Each structure stands twice: as C-alpha cells, then as structure tokens.
Amino acid sequence: MDLDYVLTIPWDSSACTQELLSDSQTTCCQTLLSLYGVALSQYLKDTSLFKLPDLPTSTSCLSLLQSKLSSLSLPENLTSTCFQPQTYTNSTNICANIQTQEDFAALIGPSSPLDPACRNDVSDLTSCDACVIAGFRTHARLVSIDGNPSRTKGCFHYTVRYAAGVVNEWGPKSSGYSYVHPWAADEITE
Secondary structure: OOOHHHHOOOOOOHHHOHHHHOOOHHHHHHHHHHHHHHHHHHHHHHHOEOOEOOHHHHHHHHHHHHHHHHHOOOOOOHHHHHOOHHHHEOOOOOOOOOOEHHHHHHHHOOOOOHHHHHOOOOOOHHHHHHHHHHHHHHHHHHHHHHOOHHHHHHHHHHHHHHHHHHHOOOOOOOOOOOOOOOOHHHOOOO
C-alpha cells in the first residue's frame, strides 16, 4: 500500500505527540485509524479486497505506516499501541463474511443508498451530510444482515471503505475523504 499521503495530506497529529499521548491515546488512535483507512479504502479500490492477504502483509503495512509517522517526529510505538495487525487480514470475519467489494454489493443490492449520495466530491457540507446519512442507512442494513452486534464496528468500517474506495468517483485520497472519513469520528478499532 502507498502510504506517502500520510506526509502530504492535512491531518491533526497533535494528540499523538509524546507529551500528549498518555492523555489522548483514544483520540490519537481514532485519528490514526481514519488516516490508515485512506490506504485501506485505496487498497479496496485497487484490488476489490477489504482485507490484506495475510499477517506478514498486515504487519509490513503497519510498519510502513509507523515509519511515516516516525518521520514526522511522532512516537515510535503508535501503530503497536493503536493497531492489531490480525484485524486487517482475510482470516477474520469482520462483517457478514464480506471479503470483496462484490460480496458487499451482493448483500446491499445493485443500488445502495451510498451510490447517489457518495459518488461525487463530498468536500462540501451538503454532499458530505447526504453521504453520512446514506452511510448510516447502509451500515444499519449490514448490521441487520450480519446479525451479530459484536461486529457493528467492522460493518461500519466496511461501509466507509466502500463509500470512499468504490463509490466515490474522486477516490479515498481526495480532499473530501482525506484525513477523516465522514463517519469515523467515534470509531477506534474494528
């Protein structure tokens, strides 16, 4: 995965500094999850896969993320504090046994609420609001299909990745999705 955007897109790293990390670990981890979500959404766009193929690949990608964060003079343990590499591999069922974008589309149907609402640039507030509302509807449907309330966060992340990586014509690295995906503010881990 290409993580060079970590060094170029605007994102608030202030909660992840050594001095603040102990007091703001949750905020830092939320921010980093959103930041890593950009790469995961791009990976979905490029490969049609929601998850990385195996644990060594996931560990390598998180190591690369850490190297980008370290080059910004952030603490050396951020990814080990905030991420569990196995969470991002195909060996786990995160939501309704979805592995590919085709699996997602088959469950949601040929036209999801995300399609019209999240297709265009979501950098303006009206478009962003419409995409957020469509995201919540799609998320609720996935949770209902999955039937396991413990996987609600996984379904949430899949919804965000699909909206950014598949539906949006501008892609996950556009200004409308970069930094924090529209609904990611309250999510920490999958």
